[in-house]
Amino acid sequence: METSYQPAAIEQRWYKTWEKAGYFAPSGEGQPYCIMIPPPNVTGTLHMGHAFQDTIMDTLTRYHRMCGYNTLWQPGTDHAGIATQMVVERQLEAQNISRHDLGREKFLDKVWEWKEQSGNTISQQLRRMGSSLDWEHERFTMDKGLSEAVREVFVRLYDEGLIYRGKRLVNWDPQLHTAVSDLEVISEEENGYMWHFCYPLSNGEGHLVVATTRPETILGDSAVAVHPDDERYQHLIGQTVDLPLCNRSIPVIADDYVDPEFGTGCVKITPAHDFNDYEVGQRHELPLINVLTIDAAINDEAPEAYRGLDRYIARKQIVADLEAAGLLEKIDEHKLMVPRGDRSGQVVEPYLTDQWFVKTKPLAEPAIKAVEDGTIRFIPDNWSKTYFEWMNNIQDWCISRQLWWGHRIPAWYDKDGKIYVGRTEAEVRKAHKLSADFSLHQDEDVLDTWFSSALWPFSTLGWPEQSNSLQTFYPGSVLVTGFDIIFFWVARMIMMGMKFTGEVPFTEVYIHGLIRDQDGQKMSKSKGNVLDPIDLIDGIDLDSLLKKRTTGLMQPQLKPKIEQATKKHFPDGIPEFGTDALRFTFAALASNGRDVRFDMGRIEGYRNFCNKIWNAARYVLMNTDEQLPPADPKNYSLPDRWIRSRLGKTITESREHIEHYRLDLAAKSLYEFTWNEYCDWYLELTKPLLQSEDTPAEIKAATQHTLIEVLESLLRTLHPIIPFITEEIWQRVAPVAGIDGDTIMLQPFPIATDFSKDEKAEQDLDWIMGFVLGIRQIRGEMDISPGKPLKVLLQDIAPTDLKLLEQHQLYLSKLARLENIQVLGNGEEAPTSATALLGGMQILVPMAGLIDIDAERERLRKRHDKATVELAKIEAKLSNASFVDRAPEAVVTKERERREGLQRDLAQFDAQITKLSELE
RNA sequence: AGGCGCGUAGCUCAGUGGUAGAGCACUACCUUGACAUGGUAGGGGUCGGGAGUUCAACUCUCCCCGCGCCUACCA
Numbered sequence: 005m006e007t008s009y010q011p012a013a014i015e016q017r018w019y020k021t022w023e024k025a026g027y028f029a030p031s032g033e034g035q036p037y038c039i040m041i042p043p044p045n046v047t048g049t050l051h052m053g054h055a056f057q058d059t060i061m062d063t064l065t066r067y068h069r070m071c072g073y074n075t076l077w078q079p080g081t082d083h084a085g086i087a088t089q090m091v092v093e094r095q096l097e098a099q100n101i102s103r104h105d106l107g108r109e110k111f112l113d114k115v116w117e118w119k120e121q122s123g124n125t126i127s128q129q130l131r132r133m134g135s136s137l138d139w140e141h142e143r144f145t146m147d148k149g150l151s152e153a154v155r156e157v158f159v160r161l162y163d164e165g166l167i168y169r170g171k172r173l174v175n176w177d178p179q180l181h182t183a184v185s186d187l188e189v190i191s192e193e194e195n196g197y198m199w200h201f202c203y204p205l206s207n208g209e210g211h212l213v214v215a216t217t218r219p220e221t222i223l224g225d226s227a228v229a230v231h232p233d234d235e236r237y238q239h240l241i242g243q244t245v246d247l248p249l250c251n252r253s254i255p256v257i258a259d260d261y262v263d264p265e266f267g268t269g270c271v272k273i274t275p276a277h278d279f280n281d282y283e284v285g286q287r288h289e290l291p292l293i294n295v296l297t298i299d300a301a302i303n304d305e306a307p308e309a310y311r312g313l314d315r316y317i318a319r320k321q322i323v324a325d326l327e328a329a330g331l332l333e334k335i336d337e338h339k340l341m342v343p344r345g346d347r348s349g350q351v352v353e354p355y356l357t358d359q360w361f362v363k364t365k366p367l368a369e370p371a372i373k374a375v376e377d378g379t380i381r382f383i384p385d386n387w388s389k390t391y392f393e394w395m396n397n398i399q400d401w402c403i404s405r406q407l408w409w410g411h412r413i414p415a416w417y418d419k420d421g422k423i424y425v426g427r428t429e430a431e432v433r434k435a436h437k438l439s440a441d442f443s444l445h446q447d448e449d450v451l452d453t454w455f456s457s458a459l460w461p462f463s464t465l466g467w468p469e470q471s472n473s474l475q476t477f478y479p480g481s482v483l484v485t486g487f488d489i490i491f492f493w494v495a496r497m498i499m500m501g502m503k504f505t506g507e508v509p510f511t512e513v514y515i516h517g518l519i520r521d522q523d524g525q526k527m528s529k530s531k532g533n534v535l536d537p538i539d540l541i542d543g544i545d546l547d548s549l550l551k552k553r554t555t556g557l558m559q560p561q562l563k564p565k566i567e568q569a570t571k572k573h574f575p576d577g578i579p580e581f582g583t584d585a586l587r588f589t590f591a592a593l594a595s596n597g598r599d600v601r602f603d604m605g606r607i608e609g610y611r612n613f614c615n616k617i618w619n620a621a622r623y624v625l626m627n628t629d630e631q632l633p634p635a636d637p638k639n640y641s642l643p644d645r646w647i648r649s650r651l652g653k654t655i656t657e658s659r660e661h662i663e664h665y666r667l668d669l670a671a672k673s674l675y676e677f678t679w680n681e682y683c684d685w686y687l688e689l690t691k692p693l694l695q696s697e698d699t700p701a702e703i704k705a706a707t708q709h710t711l712i713e714v715l716e717s718l719l720r721t722l723h724p725i726i727p728f729i730t731e732e733i734w735q736r737v738a739p740v741a742g743i744d745g746d747t748i749m750l751q752p753f754p755i756a757t758d759f760s761k762d763e764k765a766e767q768d769l770d771w772i773m774g775f776v777l778g779i780r781q782i783r784g785e786m787d788i789s790p791g792k793p794l795k796v797l798l799q800d801i802a803p804t805d806l807k808l809l810e811q812h813q814l815y816l817s818k819l820a821r822l823e824n825i826q827v828l829g830n831g832e833e834a835p836t837s838a839t840a841l842l843g844g845m846q847i848l849v850p851m852a853g854l855i856d857i858d859a860e861r862e863r864l865r866k867r868h869d870k871a872t873v874e875l876a877k878i879e880a881k882l883s884n885a886s887f888v889d890r891a892p893e894a895v896v897t898k899e900r901e902r903r904e905g906l907q908r909d910l911a912q913f914d915a916q917i918t919k920l921s922e923l924e
Numbered sequence: 925a926g927g928c929g930c931g932u933a934g935c936u937c938a939g940u941g942g943u944a945g946a947g948c949a950c951u952a953c954c955u956u957g958a959c960a961u962g963g964u965a966g967g968g969g970u971c972g973g974g975a976g977u978u979c980a981a982c983u984c985u986c987c988c989c990g991c992g993c994c995u996a997c998c999a
Contacts, residue, residue, distance in 0.1 A: 008961065191997090198999085215999060229999095263998055271999045280999080341997075386928065393927060393995065487994085522936085524992085592947085595938070598929065598993075603936045605948040612961040623958035668938070672946075687958075695957090777965095783953095784965030790954055821956090874943070881942090886979040895942055895980090902943075 005625065005736070009611075009618035011582025012542070015728045019131055027749050028136045030076045030476075037073035038477040039065055040461050040510075041137065042485050042493070046081035046144060047088050047122045050129035052519040052527060052602060053486065055537035059590040059725075060516060060667060061484045062135045066724035067662050068481075069136070070753035076477050077136060078464050080143035081126065083119075085410040085453040086180065086188075086347045092118050092409075108408050115409050132538060134583050134727045136749070141473075143464045145456040146411070153463035154411045154456050155427045157504060162415075162425045166363045167403075169415070169423060173282045174402050176355030177345040178300035182406035183359050184345055185452060186399060187492050189352055191341040198338035199323060200268075202331040203228060203245040206253045212237070212245065213333050214272040217340050219326070220319045222247070223306040225254055226290035227273040232258035234269050248331050249322065250307055257288050276356045294356050315353075360404040360413060360449070367499040368398045374498060374508050383665050384596050387487060387515045394491050401496075403452045410450030419443055458496035461509035468504075480510040487515050487598060514665045517593075517600040522573065524601055530558055532566030535578075540607060543580030546571065573604075584726035585611035591725045592675075594667040613675060614729050617722070620683050621733045624715050627694050628708045628740050635709035639702045642772075642812060643689035644710040645765035650681050651714050652759030658721050659756070667725070674722055682714065685773065692818035716741040717754040724753075771808050771842070772815055778840025778847045779820035785863050786838060786855050793823035797834055797848040801827055805845050836923060839864065839916045841909050861920045868913040875906040 006013075022028065030036075039061050044054055061077060069075040092115045093103055103111040123144075130137060143150060161167040174183040199219050202211040214228060225247055230237040237256070244253040261284050262271050275285025276292040285292060295306040302310040302318045309325075310318045326332045343352050372395045374380045375388050382388040404413060416424045416432050426432035429444060438444065456463070461483075465474040479501070485494060494513060501509030520526055521533040528534065532553045539549065553570055554563045588610040593600045640648070654677040661670035693699045693707050716737050723730040727749070734748040745751055783790060798809070809816070809825065816822060828834055828848075837848035838860045851860070878899050881887050888896055 005958095007959075009959095217999075261998095266998050268999095273999090278999085280997090389928070390994070397996085491995095518993095593937085597937085601936060603948080605936070608961080609947055612959095615961045616959065619959035619962085621958080626958070672938075676946085683959085684963090691957090780964060781966095787953070790964065791956065877943080881980075884979060888979080890979045891942075898942080 005618070005622045007619075007622070009582075009615040009729065011584060011614070011728065012580060014732045015134070015541075015583050016132070018728050018731050019134060022136070022747065022749060023131070023139065025746070026140075027747060028077070028138050029140055030074050030138065031069070032074060034072045034074045036076070036476050036481075037065075037068040038076045038078065038480040039482060039484060040078045040464065040480050041080060042483075042489075043080045043082035043143075043145065043457065043460060044126050045084035045087055046119055046126070047084070047091060048126055050126055050133070050537055052535055052537055054126075054130075055133055055586065056519050056590045056594070056600065057484055057486070057516060058130060058133050058135050059587045060514070060594055060665075062133070062727075063587075063591060063662065063667060063724040064482065064484070065136055066727060066749065067753060069749065070720065070724065070751060072752065074476070076138055076141075076473075078141065078143070078477075079127070079130070079135075079137035079139060080460075080464060081123065081145070082453060082457060083144065083146045083410060085405060085407050085450060086182070086184075088115060088119070089407050089409040090180070090347060103408065111408055129538060132541060132583060134587065136727075141464075145453070145460075149466065150456060150459070150463045151411055152427075153459050153467055154451065155414045156468050157455075157459060157500065158414055158451070159425055159427055160504070161362065166366060167360060167425075168363065169358060169360050171356060171358050172361070172402075173276070173279055173354045173356055174359050175343065175345075175352045176298070176300075176357065177348050177350055177352050178296075178298065179348040179350040180345065180407075181298050183355075183357060183402050183404060184347075184352065185402050185454075188346050189343045190346050191343045193339050194342040196338050196340045196342070198267075198336045198340075200333040200335070201248065201326055202333055203248060203270075203272075204331075205240070206244040206246050211331075212240065212256075212270045213268045214270045215267045216272060217338060218277075218319070219322045220302065220310075220315050221274040221277045221295070222272065222322060223250060223302065223310060223318075224274045224276050224293040224295040225250075225272045226275050226285060226293060227254050227257045227288065229257050229259045229262050229271045229273050229284060230269055231262040231264040232260055234262070234264040236264075236269065248326055248329060249309075257284075257290075259284050259287065277354050279354055282354070292356060296353060296355065298355075300351075300353050359402050360415075360451075362401040362403055362455075364398045364401050364499070367503055368395050368495075370502050371395060371495065371498040374502065379511065380498065380508050381512050383512060383514045387490065387513070390487065391490055391495060395495055398495075401452075403455050404447075404449040405452055406448075407450050410453060411456055413447040413449050413451060415447040416444040417447070454492055454496060457493055458500040459504075461497055461501055462505050478505060478509070479507050482512040482514055483510045484514045484516065486518055488518065490515070517595075517598045519600050519602055522601060522603055524599060529556075530562070532557070532562060532570065535602065537586060539578055540581050540586050541583050544578050546574060546577040549574060549577055578604075581607050581611045582614065582728075584614050584729045588613065588671060588726050591667040592671040594665075594671075595669075596666075613679065614726065616679055616683060617729060618733070620678070620687060621715060621737065623687055624711045625736060625740070627690070628712050630740065632709055632712060632740060632742065633705055635706040636702065637706075639706035640710065641689075641693060641703060641707055642765055642768055643686055643693075643815070644706055645762045646769040647682060647686040647710065647714055648759045649762035649765055650677060651717060651754075652756045652761055653677075655717070655721055655754045655759065656756040659753070662724070671725060674718075674725070678718060678722075682718065685769075686714070687711075688819055689815055692814050696814070712737060712741045714759075716743065717759070720748060720751055720754050723748050723751075768808060768812070771805075772812055772819075774842045775816055775847065776819045778842055779822070779849065782838045782840055782849050782855075786859060788854055790821070792854075793821050794849050794854075795823050796820075796825045797828050797837065797850065798825065799828045799832075799834055799846040799848060801845050802843070805843070836920065839912070841912055843905075844908060846912060857920050857923060861917055864913050864917050864920075868910060868917065871906050871909050871913065875903065875910065878903045878906065 065075055065077040096103065158167060175189045177184055196217055198215050198217055200213050200215045202213055204211045228245055240256045241258045243256050245256060246253050261280060262269065273281045273284050273290060275282045275290050276294040293305055295303055297303045300315045302313050304311055310321060313321060344350060345352050372392065375391060414425060414427060416429060424432040424436055426435060461480055462474060462478055465471060465478055467474055483494065497509045525531060525533055550567055550570055553566055557563060585607055589607040592606065654673055657673040658670045661673065690707050690711060694704060719730040719734045731748045738745060813825060834848050835850045837850045838855050840847040882899055882903060
């Protein structure tokens with residue numbers, strides 16, 4: 005083995021081996037365990053969020069596979085309608101071609117081409133992460149089977165009246181020329197103005213004042229509303245006002261939507277361009293006057309002067325014209341929430357169009373109940389509140405998109421506009437007895453991408469066919485996802501899953517945090533703070549990293565700032581850490597928090613951890629023979645018994661933490677065992693035994709056996725988190741351990757009862773550690789060279805101490821580097837020494853030329869002071885009668901014991917300090 | 925406006941009604957036969973502030989301060 009761990013040399017090789025051997029496929033035996041991957045955008049690339057999520061899912065998958073479950077981790081990708089179409093349109097734009105120039109069919113060919121070209125990138129990147137996905141059954145939301153599922157669901161919902169078509173106000177993206185759902189609109193506060201305009205009363209008796217943030221909508225006003233109880237305006241209700249610039253008069257109506265406290269208490273009502281106004285308009289049967297084109301320019305419904313003007317130019321013009329007419333009362337600066345399309349960034353307009361909707365209330369009811377009654381459990385549980393909040397106020401879902409890339413809506417129209425919905429045109433014709441020459445044309449629109457994603461848990465398994473996979477793996481075991489798509493995806497999967505299979509799609513929903521940069525900022529291309537997981541695995545030099553972060557920026561002026569920040573955080577680029585280190589880092593960060601800051605210090609530390617494992621394995625293999633004879637447990641040394649006991653605890657904890665989705669705690673437990681117990685103590689304790697000529701062969705054999713057995717089990721325990729290094733080492737270790745197997749992947753996860761707790765061994769080893777630490781402290785604090793062998797005297801030694809000393813002197817001598825250990829008899833005078841305390845025993849290192857008296861006195865003084873503070877706290881407790889009366893007996897006893905220990909220590913410190921002082 | 929969350933060592937974060945923890949960073953010493961991607965020792969925190977419950981609060985309750993996220997919004 006190399007002297008240090010080289011991830012690049014092993015990772016890809018093992019992945020290919022695993023995939024080729026078919027280890028990722030379900031075993032077909034045991035209880036099913038299934039996770040559906042949240043399908044990433046087919047033309048996208050892997051980002052830190054994916055890598056984090058995939059680490060979690062792969063760890064869960066590998067763990068359950070090793071526990072004997074029939075395990076499926078279902079891979080696949082999403083066609084991501086708007087995002088993908090935009091990318092391809094942009095590519096065409098570079099050649100000055102619009103999709104309309106090409107026409108629908110040719111454009112779709114281009115999209116498919118792009119999908120073929122880039123579509124495997126993310127799958128390849130998932131492989132780099134070590135993801136044990138069942139690639140044989142990879143799916144894509146536009147596959148034949150999944151598309152059939154989409155049509156099936158659409159038709160069934162339509163037949164039940166749960167899908168309808170209607171002319172409604174929707175969020176319209178004037179750049180993309182499509183409707184988007186509420187969830188795809190991001191509203192953020194922006195600076196704007198509030199314009200106050202005078203609307204003259206038709207009867208010539210003055211005017212009223214309305215305020216608006218969107219003056220261009222004046223052209224579409226149908227009324228002015230006041231509150232029905234507003235005394236100021238009682239006389240106006242029922243009158244009309246002359247709508248400025250428009251040569252129309254509109255009524256003043258009363259509606260309690262109006263807040264009389266706000267502004268003037270008069271509100272202009274524009275039913276075709278505002279969601280609230282639309283409601284008011286419905287109540288009062290006001291006309292809907294649409295004044296915008298699909299580009300959000302003024303249309304021909306408006307007065308001629310404004311036709312064809314972009315909304316913002318029209319706004320300026322209208323304000324100017326009203327001012328000229330003396331109707332502008334004032335302009336206030338105003339902060340308002342501006343809705344923008346999450347893809348285009350354009351301000352969306354409420355816009356009146358024909359769209360398809362899902363009636364969600366009936367679907368939501370059982371979906372709410374499933375979480376209420378615990379059929380589905382959110383982890384952490386708090387997220388169920390977020391879910392309820394949204395589901396209880398759910399709005400109908402606009403599912404039609406005016407795009408070309410996606411599932412075309414299975415609806416046809418005849419020349420009179422009559423709608424026919426069916427799985428295919430042929431089915432429609434048959435069902436409605438339409439002759440072949442009867443003219444039908446299919447709806448031009450496609451479905452929202454999330455419509456097909458909502459079916460993912462069962463469409464991937466072959467639904468509507470009752471396939472074996474569906475029966476075996478549905479419902480899935482757990483959905484692993486981020487809180488940002490609880491509404492988009494989780495809620496909709498639950499609704500659709502329950503509707504079409506009668507069962508929930510998964511029984512647990514593990515919501516993990518979102519990866520942020522070192523400052524807690526969301527990673528984004530525009531901020532220039534993204535990290536590519538592959539760059540952390542392979543490393544990247546500074547120049548390449550700078551180039552990556554600054555090419556293709558939407559706002560090129562940010563380039564210098566991004567470069568500066570990048571140089572500051574990564575002055576030498578990023579070194580190679582390897583997949584395992586990255587995965588262990590993600591696992592260690594996977595606590596219950598909602599933000600996960602990615603800190604380079606952590607990944608570096610965990611790369612070192614991998615190296616530690618690597619070198620521990622080197623040591624073990626160096627000290628074990630090819631074929632170990634079986635060991636008799638009665639020959640186990642104390643360290644053997646101890647490390648077995650500790651391993652058992654670690655296995656138990658690992659299992660519990662993984663099963664409770666606390667990978668951070670699992671990682672911590674494994675890290676601590678591996679480094680602080682197995683490497684720091686156990687390996688060191690085996691050295692005296694293995695290196696000594698005097699160790700009996702059977703004891704040596706037992707030690708070698710334990711070395712290899714504990715390592716082999718530890719590798720299996722670590723494997724779900726760090727698959728590559730564990731496989732690489734296991735291949736060398738398993739034969740020595742007498743294990744016959746092709747891969748660690750398919751070995752059983754260790755069982756704690758194979759390494760049961762040994763209380764006595766733990767106690768005895770604590771004594772040894774205490775002894776060694778005492779000497780090391782003296783060495784460290786007194787500046788005694790680590791290599792200098794020390795003479796040690798023991799005073800006030802109890803029979804138990806003596807027995808331990810006799811049995812385990814070898815370990816003490818080696819680990820603490822002792823020349824000899826001498827037990828002082830009762831009353832026997834000790835020379836001047838530095839002192840360490842272990843229980844009632846004093847460990848003395850004679851000073852003779854080694855130790856500075858003042859320094860030792862100072863050192864003891866410090867420990868004395870610490871103990872004094874502690875003792876004071878305990879005595880305060882114990883002198884409190886109600887503590888002694890009311891606290892549990894065990895707590896009181898414990899405090900009493902601590903008090904005795906501290907008192908004894910203090911007395912000994914005092915005695916030593918006095919003794920040192922007398923020497924001067 | 926409503927909902928959720930956060931505030932613990934210089935930094936990133938665990939944590940439990942009963943002795944405040946880890947990693948990184950820092951200081952000193954050490955190339956000792958697995959590992960300098962290492963070893964040994966050490967310094968560092970009135971757990972955001974206040975009140976309450978309790979024998980006991982970092983932990984539970986309430987209030988306040990600061991920060992963040994989500995949902996819905998008043999023209």
